[in-house]
Amino acid sequence: MTRNTLSTDERIDLIRQAQDLLFEAIGLLEQATAGDGNAKAYLVDHLKIMASEDHGFLSRDLNLDKLIERYREEADELEDDPDDDGAYDAYLDRTDRALLNRGR
Secondary structure, three states: OOOOOOOHHHHHHHHHHHHHHHHHHHHHHHHHOOOOHHHHHHHHHHHHHHHOOOOOOOOOOOOHHHHHHHHHHHHHHHHHOHHHHHHHHHHHHHHHHHHHHHOO
């Protein structure tokens, strides 16, 4: 298991950068597939759903906006109860050590 060493803000910044690139890709694909209903329905529209909440479709699929919100909520929970963060880190440290020692 790999621990994420990025802060919540760093993670969100990276997701926003990816989201901007995905919006750009969607625009290019819309141009490239104009008139191809199959490509629109099964590729472009699915990418729109993944890119943000502002897609206009009925869907509860995970998208980048929901992912950002989830990370913000997790960060808020850790701020409310800082002891949980330490316990989780200790658990990960024990798990990492156990996995390393297993190979010896």
